[in-house]
Amino acid sequence: MAPRRTDELTKDVIVAAATGLLDEGGEAALTFRALTTRLSTGYGAIYHRVANKSDLLAAATDTVVGRVVTGAVPDAPPREALRTVALGLFDAIDEHPWVGAQLSREPWRPALLEVYERIGGLLTALGVPGPSLFDAAGALVNYVLGVAGQNAANARLSAEPDRDAFLGRIAGQWEQLDPERYPFVHRAAAQLRDHDDREQFLAGIDIFLAGIATLR
Amino acid sequence: MAPRRTDELTKDVIVAAATGLLDEGGEAALTFRALTTRLSTGYGAIYHRVANKSDLLAAATDTVVGRVVTGAVPDAPPREALRTVALGLFDAIDEHPWVGAQLSREPWRPALLEVYERIGGLLTALGVPGPSLFDAAGALVNYVLGVAGQNAANARLSAEPDRDAFLGRIAGQWEQLDPERYPFVHRAAAQLRDHDDREQFLAGIDIFLAGIATLR
DNA sequence: CACGACTTTGGATCGACGATCCAAACGTGC
DNA sequence: GCACGTTTGGATCGTCGATCCAAAGTCGTG
Numbered sequence: 410m411a412p413r414r415t416d417e418l419t420k421d422v423i424v425a426a427a428t429g430l431l432d433e434g435g436e437a438a439l440t441f442r443a444l445t446t447r448l449s450t451g452y453g454a455i456y457h458r459v460a461n462k463s464d465l466l467a468a469a470t471d472t473v474v475g476r477v478v479t480g481a482v483p484d485a486p487p488r489e490a491l492r493t494v495a496l497g498l499f500d501a502i503d504e505h506p507w508v509g510a511q512l513s514r515e516p517w518r519p520a521l522l523e524v525y526e527r528i529g530g531l532l533t534a535l536g537v538p539g540p541s542l543f544d545a546a547g548a549l550v551n552y553v554l555g556v557a558g559q560n561a562a563n564a565r566l567s568a569e570p571d572r573d574a575f576l577g578r579i580a581g582q583w584e585q586l587d588p589e590r591y592p593f594v595h596r597a598a599a600q601l602r603d604h605d606d607r608e609q610f611l612a613g614i615d616i617f618l619a620g621i622a623t624l625r
Numbered sequence: 626m627a628p629r630r631t632d633e634l635t636k637d638v639i640v641a642a643a644t645g646l647l648d649e650g651g652e653a654a655l656t657f658r659a660l661t662t663r664l665s666t667g668y669g670a671i672y673h674r675v676a677n678k679s680d681l682l683a684a685a686t687d688t689v690v691g692r693v694v695t696g697a698v699p700d701a702p703p704r705e706a707l708r709t710v711a712l713g714l715f716d717a718i719d720e721h722p723w724v725g726a727q728l729s730r731e732p733w734r735p736a737l738l739e740v741y742e743r744i745g746g747l748l749t750a751l752g753v754p755g756p757s758l759f760d761a762a763g764a765l766v767n768y769v770l771g772v773a774g775q776n777a778a779n780a781r782l783s784a785e786p787d788r789d790a791f792l793g794r795i796a797g798q799w800e801q802l803d804p805e806r807y808p809f810v811h812r813a814a815a816q817l818r819d820h821d822d823r824e825q826f827l828a829g830i831d832i833f834l835a836g837i838a839t840l841r
Numbered sequence: 842c843a844c845g846a847c848t849t850t851g852g853a854t855c856g857a858c859g860a861t862c863c864a865a866a867c868g869t870g871c
Numbered sequence: 872g873c874a875c876g877t878t879t880g881g882a883t884c885g886t887c888g889a890t891c892c893a894a895a896g897t898c899g900t901g
Contacts, residue, residue, distance in 0.1 A: 418850080441888065451851030452889080462888065513729060513774035517795055522810060529809030541828075543816045546809070548768065548829030555771030558729035579733055593745030593762070594738060600759040612757075613764030620836030634879080657859065667880030668860080678859065 418450060420458040420468065428469045431507045435565060439466070439507075467518045470511045474520035477501045478527050487534040488618060494527055495553060495614050499607060502557045506564030509557030516554075525550060532621070541624045549617055556610050577602055634666060636674040636684065644685045647723045651781060655682070655723075683734045686727045690736035693717045694743050703750040704834060710743055711769060711830050715823060718773045722780030725773030732770075741766060748837070757840040765833055772826050793818055 426447050430438045441462070445451055459465045477497045483490055502509040512521055529546045537545050566575050583591075583598035642663050646654045657678070661667055675681045693713045699706055718725045728737055745762045753761050782791050799807075799814035 454850045516778050526807050526810045544828035547825055548832050551771030552768045555767030562732050591742050594742045609763055612760035616764050616836035619839040620832035623835040670879045
């Protein structure tokens with residue numbers, strides 16, 4: 410038999426390798442074959458530490474989200490803290506787009522629980538009355554999840570030479586739509602071409618916060 | 626050779642069969658093997674009309690979403706019309722949860738285009754000023770997409786005896802969390818157990834509409 | 842130091858999937 | 872009635888997640 414590894418193959422090592430594969434090649438790149446190659450091991454060693462592929466994806470997601478959400482609270486007013494946390498989530502998902510898809514796919518895993526807790530806490534500090542808290546937190550989390558999913562979808566296209574080219578192509582299609590039948594989309598094409606995802610995300614957060622303020 | 630089909634195998638027939646498989650068994654149930662069985666045909670006949678599996682899923686999604694979005698506009702005030710359209714989307718996705726996952730997965734396909742157009746048009750009628758229109762429509766659509774994804778995730782669990790049992794189990798886990806570390810989630814457990822998805826969705830829509838109203 | 846029980850590891854293997862390919866069956870125009 | 876393009880069914884390929892098992896290592900006990 411071939412020589413075996415001497416160092417211990419912990420779950421952390423496997424999760425780190427999986428995260429690397431995901432970041433480099435997207436969700437499609439995470440296969441057990443690629444993992445065995447990268448770790449110079451076999452299937453048995455991996456399945457000994459990891460239940461299945463879902464478990465592996467969830468563990469990687471928990472690691473990434475945990476880093477963002479469990480960071481120290483900046484002692485800013487709740488409204489600013491909320492924007493900071495939301496932006497932190499956006500940036501993390503922008504850097505690891507597969508996280509966005511995973512959060513939507515298995516929302517009951519620990520990662521989203523941390524998100525809920527953090528957002529719920531900040532909304533409480535913001536003075537949202539009790540009965541509305543559940544609705545408000547749900548709406549905000551769902552908005553973030555929606556954006557996260559879009560982000561993941563965009564990233565899946567990065568086989569494209571670059572993302573701007575793809576967005577430009579879509580914008581071109583939108584512009585060529587019949588302005589009678591699609592007046593809004595036709596007009597929105599220009600903004601699609603040169604908008605900033607991050608700023609638009611924040612604009613959505615602000616709309617939501619303005620809506621929350623009316624619940625008081 | 627076995628006798629061949631005499632009637633024409635159109636793309637519509639294939640899409641209808643695919644929709645049936647998806648509704649009955651979720652996304653995992655849509656395989657080309659199951660399709661050939663249901664249609665009493667072979668792979669060639671299907672691939673002759675359909676480019677690949679993504680194409681098939683997109684076509685099925687376009688059909689479902691098109692039915693909802695291209696319906697006659699109820700001549701209600703814009704705000705009511707917006708709520709009606711949003712609820713129509715929610716109900717369609719509730720009935721066909723795989724649509725929710727697909728909308729997030731390939732947002733550039735026609736289905737979401739129709740949604741954008743409809744929501745953008747109603748926001749214009751609502752009096753949202755031009756520069757904010759793009760942000761407002763994006764926020765609203767992303768919220769809907771987030772809820773849609775959650776819906777799809779819930780449905781994927783219906784292998785569970787019933788959904789209430791699963792929600793109750795999650796709520797039980799939430800209640801057993803340390804109230805010091807998870808004060809919000811701990812409190813939210815009770816509401817999770819007996820909340821109404823549809824009402825919570827509408828509450829979120831109202832929050833966004835209230836926020837959008839401040840843009841005026 | 843020896844030996845057996847238990848843990849960790851590597852790879853062969855399985856069944857299912859999406860996709861490709863090809864020849865048989867069909868219809869249509871000449 | 873014949874030839875040619877279209878439609879159809881199924882064999883087949885490569886890849887995937889997952890299972891399984893025996894070899895290799897580790898450690899406690901005498």
